[in-house]
Amino acid sequence: MKLEHVNITVPNPKASAAILCELFGWHVRWEGEAKDNGFTVHVGDDESYLALYAPNKRLEPTGNTYVRIGGMNHIGVVVADLDAVEAKVKAAGYTPHSHGDYEPGIRFYFDGPDDIEFEVVSYA
Structure with a gap:
């Protein structure tokens, strides 16, 4: 077994994907409409990726994830x-x-x- 992807909410999936491609040599695997009228970009390599998701609503910061159950x-x-x-x-x-x-x-x-x-x- 292997980890295939992690889905993360971000304000601008295309902008975040462009930076990650530059830093890590990744590529965009897919992009398109997503859950709740949002937009997602899958960025990574041929084996695994990050799903960068932006919902069609206002986003709120998470705070300190190191003290939250389930925090990334x-x-x-x-x-x-x-x-x-x-x-x-x-x-x-x-x-x-x-x-x-x-x-x-x-x-x-x-x-x-x-x-x-x-x-x-x-x-x-």
């Missing part, structure tokens, strides 16, 4: 070249933080599009 705390992305991705993250205007070098890999985090936290890790 961060999305982990495995990359081959951690330094190259960190350079892209910085060039896109995001600030890497919480660097770590512990088993099973090296990593950093950043608060990306829509203030979603990403963990970028390399096992190389």
